[in-house]
Amino acid sequence: MSARHVFSSVRAIGARQHFGARCFSASSAAQAKWGFVGLGQMGYPMAKNLRAKVPQADSLIIYDINESTTRQFVEEASDPAHAAGASVTVAKSLQDVARNSETVITMLPQPKHVKAVYDDFMAAGLENPPSRLFIDCSTIDVKTSLDVGAAVRALGHEFVDAPVSGGVVGASAGTLTFMLGAPDHIVSRVQPILERMGKRVVHMGKPGTGIVGKLANNYLLAISNLATAETMNFGIKLGLEPKTLASLINCSTGRCWPSEVNNPVPGVVETAPASREYQGGFGVSLMAKDLKLAIAAAELADAKLVLADSAKRMYDEAEVHEECKGRDFSVVYKYLQLLEKK
Template sequence: MSALRQAFPRVPGVWQSARSRQSWAPVRRFSSSPVAQANWGFVGLGQMGYPMARNLRAKIPATDSITIYDINESATSQFVEEASSTGPGAGVTIAKSLQDVSRASDTVITMLPQPKHVQAVYKEFIEGGLDKTNPRLFIDCSTIDVKTSLEVGSSIRALGHDFVDAPVSGGVVGATAATLTFMLGASDSALVKAQPILEKMGRRVIHMGEPGTGIVGKLANNYLLAMNNVATAEAMNFGIKLGLDAKKLASLINCSTGKCWPSEVNNPVPDVIESAPSSRGYQGGFGVSLMAKDLKLAIAAADLAGAKLILAEPARKLYEDAEVHDDCKGKDFSVVYKYLQLTGK
């Protein structure tokens, strides 16, 4: 029995459609040839969802249609305006309700901020009446807790439709460039359908295993990212305070064993990496509030599995403190370096 089945034995309908595995399988390649598809739905046009939907529209046939929905009406209006100005492509329709999305689409992709949003959106889909004679594929790319994902997926599959969890790594830059990595939790049959779709918005699709394992993979990755970011901020702060030049220190780290994504690409010290959020006032990138959320989700998942995370609690407190600080809130998660400066820590 897998760890997920042991942790969530009472979530009804989750495991019947997923093959039991002795271990989590590495990526298995399936054909990425175009899927015969005409009607698409996309819910959630935030910092990540907007460029993902834009790339999807650009790579599906012009004869297809895509129905979009977001509570931010300016985002949907901007999407339609941009689509009309970029020349031929799939037709875009703004849905008046979530139920309009599920009724109009054969494949629906959701990219939402919090578990409560995922629950609310899929409740609307279900209450809108999902025609069992027209099986749909639902792909949730949100980073949420495992339990919510399993429960939502179970409710969708119980109605005869497919649901996969496919959270992403790569940030806004990856979403814009269509270089995202998708961590996919899906049955083998759903994988065959979902993989070529996800490849329109990203570079890699890694099948982690049965439903829920995509979320687990994402939380494990983001836990490591959160720790690396804190460690990079502390190491840079430590070296600079003892007189080292910031760029020289970063150069040393990035050709030595301390090298990591926060040191090389997203360095938290302003003007070390020109393209990093820290060099533009910590604007853009992956929000500190989102990292605080993902860290809390990782801690909760680890608790369920009985996995000890020794560094988790002090890091959680640091991110949460930075999240509410007037000079740090709303900024990229690398702003923890600025928080250390501001608080003298």
Template sequence: MRTILATASPLRRIFPLRQGARRCFSTSQNLQATWGFIGLGRMGYPMARNLRSKLPADDILFVQDINKAATSQFLEENPTGVRVAESAREVAEKAEIVVTSLPEPQHVSGVYRQMLEPATLLKEGMTQERLFIDCSTIDIKTSRSVAELARSTGQGTFVDAPMSGGVVGAQAGTLTFMIGAAPEDVERVTRVLSMMGRKVIHLGPQGSGLAGKLANNYLLALNNIATAEAMNMGIRWGLDPKALAGMLNISTGRCWPSEVNNPVPGVIEGSPASRGYEGGFGVALANKDLKLAIQAAKEAGVKLALGDTAKALYDEVEKADNCKGRDFSVVYRYLGGKE
């Protein structure tokens, strides 16, 4: 595993271009002139904005989303060097590096088929392969099928690069990316992701980034439930919530849900729990990632003791009127925790 600290400053060209010459793929000295970003959702929108802000002014970023209001707003807020593409195919035809951030596996599969079929993307004047970087959190099987489509048609290199850090990290440009890529592609991919995040962790060949992300989010989903149960338990035994959390966070029970995203209102100032469980990591998204991890584990023959039980609980939480649409720490409320 390689962890690379990403630089926040934009890459700069060293060799000047002849006037009128078309800039192509980056070498170690040059930046590419055309970029693409597909998926301007809660994560993708600020990521694309950060990418545009780090690019030289005369580079062009093509953006595309089925939500026309999102693309119109993006163009209005970022008028310099931005073009709105009518389709994913147009992005692939015009951009030399394409970043995608999409909700579900079927969206990733559909978008990449639009981009890669028919296999007639032009390569004229390109010094390196077209690069596709998918930052979506999807199942490993779908990601590998898309990678094979790109490879078998000879139209580019596909890398999985799911991210961690949430909407706040996307807005601040402090995301951590977990990438699955061939060693020779790591530097190039890192240079792109450095404009949208702080760290890039190379976990192995294509698919490895998603494997790491799903393993992490599986553990996160379970820790969130366990923390909610433990806090509820201690409070009902008469313990002060802040004292209990403080003890846990210097003891062996310490974890991200206990220390950073504690589910009890008032324990952590500014946390989702202290804001009525608004914002944060939505319970539906947490459950989606948990289901993807369970699916991938079963496909690999991994025995799970807690996954299905946790999934059943999150299914119930998603449906509860006072929990639906909230941060996943709202599990504490569903369990009857004192607020």
């Protein structure tokens, strides 16, 4: 199936709708109702930033399968030091979120989770007005996103894909970049919402293109990270001092984010995960997942990826290795050294 065929199968239904006199770029008197599902490493700080930046008269209903996480969120919201912001309640079910929210944001780990959550949403009896806006910030495959969006629009609601770049640090600092896949008519409505959780919103095009943009970016990141690890490894083995080699690369044509900001060699960049035993950062399992999704997306368009199979094998192996699993994806540098010892 071609990408063109996949994209053409989804069409926006109806004109832009509002909630009575209330619209989502509304003033502080709007008393809007927000829903947020998925309070993981990324979703938790995103929901915190959303709560802090919407009007205090608004309400936020949250849901996560981890009850201790939702309890912690409510406790923090009740703390006088963090009291400013919308009121917070914990939903008893996903259907409660859909019924009691006007805008729902989801941040979930895998395509299967997104499908299951939206199946629950659509079973909540949402066939009648008011129309709701669903924003999925998960990184999933293109087909699942398009299918979910079609189901949502079939009931008269709006759905956009808006995956993010910036990691946990960006989520906490509110500096995320959102890659938005949405019909033109709804962009001005969605952008102010996303800007409450991030710094930049790039409208990539029609539904599904936000996902494509994210996967294309992460494919390049996966390859450049592995190339940086290999380059640093052989340069050091041939006698170059690590910081000297990195300095050369970063003022030359090989410069890239993995070489300059997230260098995989311990001690080269003090703030990089490599300098704290690869703790924190973007997990190697997440990169392995995104690489797999990128390969699947390329297959939809019959796009040749020459480096994909070798890179996928490296990340898959590093993901399950006892000394690498659970670490930042730059740990492939360490995995290279482990391979050399075999």
